[in-house]
Amino acid sequence: MKVVIIGAGNVATHLAKALYATNVQIVQVWSYHYSNAKLLADQVNATAIEDLTALDKTADICIISVKDDAIAEIAEQLIDFKGLIVHTSGSVSMDVFANSSSNYGVLYPLQTFSKDKELSFATIPLCVEASNETALQLVKQLASQLSTHVVEINSEKRKILHLAAVFACNFTNHFYALAEEVLAANQLDFDILRPLITETAAKVQHTLPLTVQTGPAIRNDEQTLKKHEELLLQQPQLLEIYKIVSESIKKTR
Amino acid sequence: MKVVIIGAGNVATHLAKALYATNVQIVQVWSYHYSNAKLLADQVNATAIEDLTALDKTADICIISVKDDAIAEIAEQLIDFKGLIVHTSGSVSMDVFANSSSNYGVLYPLQTFSKDKELSFATIPLCVEASNETALQLVKQLASQLSTHVVEINSEKRKILHLAAVFACNFTNHFYALAEEVLAANQLDFDILRPLITETAAKVQHTLPLTVQTGPAIRNDEQTLKKHEELLLQQPQLLEIYKIVSESIKKTR
Numbered sequence: 366m367k368v369v370i371i372g373a374g375n376v377a378t379h380l381a382k383a384l385y386a387t388n389v390q391i392v393q394v395w396s397y398h399y400s401n402a403k404l405l406a407d408q409v410n411a412t413a414i415e416d417l418t419a420l421d422k423t424a425d426i427c428i429i430s431v432k433d434d435a436i437a438e439i440a441e442q443l444i445d446f447k448g449l450i451v452h453t454s455g456s457v458s459m460d461v462f463a464n465s466s467s468n469y470g471v472l473y474p475l476q477t478f479s480k481d482k483e484l485s486f487a488t489i490p491l492c493v494e495a496s497n498e499t500a501l502q503l504v505k506q507l508a509s510q511l512s513t514h515v516v517e518i519n520s521e522k523r524k525i526l527h528l529a530a531v532f533a534c535n536f537t538n539h540f541y542a543l544a545e546e547v548l549a550a551n552q553l554d555f556d557i558l559r560p561l562i563t564e565t566a567a568k569v570q571h572t573l574p575l576t577v578q579t580g581p582a583i584r585n586d587e588q589t590l591k592k593h594e595e596l597l598l599q600q601p602q603l604l605e606i607y608k609i610v611s612e613s614i615k616k617t618r
Numbered sequence: 619m620k621v622v623i624i625g626a627g628n629v630a631t632h633l634a635k636a637l638y639a640t641n642v643q644i645v646q647v648w649s650y651h652y653s654n655a656k657l658l659a660d661q662v663n664a665t666a667i668e669d670l671t672a673l674d675k676t677a678d679i680c681i682i683s684v685k686d687d688a689i690a691e692i693a694e695q696l697i698d699f700k701g702l703i704v705h706t707s708g709s710v711s712m713d714v715f716a717n718s719s720s721n722y723g724v725l726y727p728l729q730t731f732s733k734d735k736e737l738s739f740a741t742i743p744l745c746v747e748a749s750n751e752t753a754l755q756l757v758k759q760l761a762s763q764l765s766t767h768v769v770e771i772n773s774e775k776r777k778i779l780h781l782a783a784v785f786a787c788n789f790t791n792h793f794y795a796l797a798e799e800v801l802a803a804n805q806l807d808f809d810i811l812r813p814l815i816t817e818t819a820a821k822v823q824h825t826l827p828l829t830v831q832t833g834p835a836i837r838n839d840e841q842t843l844k845k846h847e848e849l850l851l852q853q854p855q856l857l858e859i860y861k862i863v864s865e866s867i868k869k870t871r
Contacts, residue, residue, distance in 0.1 A: 535833025580788030
């Protein structure tokens with residue numbers, strides 16, 4: 366299988382490297398900045414290209430892994446491409462390709478990627494869909510080289526997954542950051558919270574979060590809630606969030 | 619070392635079992651409900667007692683691990699106890715014991731505990747303080763039997779740690795629950811989010827959360843933010859929280 370990669374960001378980099386590791390041939394990498402394309406291409410034994418017109422039209426799959434609002438524009442430049450075109454976005458409909466190709470699909474890895482953090486694709490849920498049965502088989506074949514967790518999900522449900530992921534990942538990380546802010550304001554180090562963060566995530570691996578909620582809000586421990594609010598008087602933004610989230614937790618009692 | 623345990627909840631249970639596993643002798647367990655005391659006592663080869671007046675006055679340490687607002691009341695009943703008295707709360711000042719004893723302290727495990735979830739104490743940060751140097755040495759000795767991460771923290775800073783833990787653990791778990799709610803409203807299973815949750819926590823084990831923030835808010839991706847808000851129109855509480863947290867993330871850009 367010959368693959369071309371469009372994009373050289375976090376997702377493109379992890380995906381290209383994971384495919385390369387399973388002996389998929391990455392032939393080309395393109396990115397807005399040639400230097401980024403070169404950086405990734407060199408890691409996966411591919412050629413970096415400066416212009417999309419140089420795209421290898423004989424490749425089997427073209428994976429577009431760029432910013433959501435750039436996908437449509439790139440798709441327009443791929444009308445000559447005969448292989449399968451997929452994007453990796455959580456929130457862009459598959460139909461973004463409808464005017465450019467008849468063989469298209471989506472391969473959305475439900476995971477958070479940072480370039481510097483290694484991770485294994487083996488257990489990442491890969492959400493796939495495609496415009497026709499042949500295309501679906503091909504994207505599934507590609508996906509199952511990477512992960513044991515391949516799920517067929519349509520564009521509408523994928524958008525919901527992406528939204529849920531914002532709550533479970535992006536917002537969660539922001540609360541780690543808010544905790545860091547609370548500590549920093551009092552000359553305390555974030556390091557002491559790390560085992561707690563690990564365990565909080567570990568707990569919901571085999572249970573549902575609603576069943577393991579702990580803390581003053583779920584106990585309706587007014588005394589502690591009040592003490593915490595007093596501690597946050599000098600940080601009005603944190604105080605507002607503390608109150609809103611505590612109220613939200615109380616509603617689940 | 620002879621220890622008596624007051625309380626039989628999540629923290630008391632984990633602590634008693636961990637101490638028992640390190641060959642500390644647990645002599646007695648008391649709880650508001652005798653049946654709970656009995657349940658725990660049986661697991662650590664101790665005697666369950668029905669009345670606090672039956673407390674073994676020759677024990678070296680009495681660990682009080684009950685609801686925050688019950689600690690003071692229990693302390694009043696321990697004026698005859700000659701050993702070291704400690705509680706395990708994050709938010710109650712050590713001075714709650716000042717009228718009951720001259721040997722007292724705190725042993726606060728900075729972790730989230732659920733009875734059914736096994737966990738190792740070895741890496742849990744144990745925050746200790748005490749009323750005098752001898753007491754401090756004893757509580758440190760006890761703590762270091764359990765964990766390699768023993769930190770001396772005064773009552774004021776401990777309260778800050780507890781507040782930060784609410785953000786990093788309780789609030790985080792609530793966002794897992796909100797994600798579950800988003801999925802459930804669309805007949806999608808929580809299971810698919812679990813690898814993402816694990817990785818989100820893993821990421822901040824070696825970096826600070828501010829540096830690994832991802833998602834539409836930190837990119838100021840107005841299009842995706844708008845799409846998400848539209849998806850939440852039928853869930854006004856989730857919509858409100860989505861907006862507030864996204865705004866909070868944008869401020870960190």
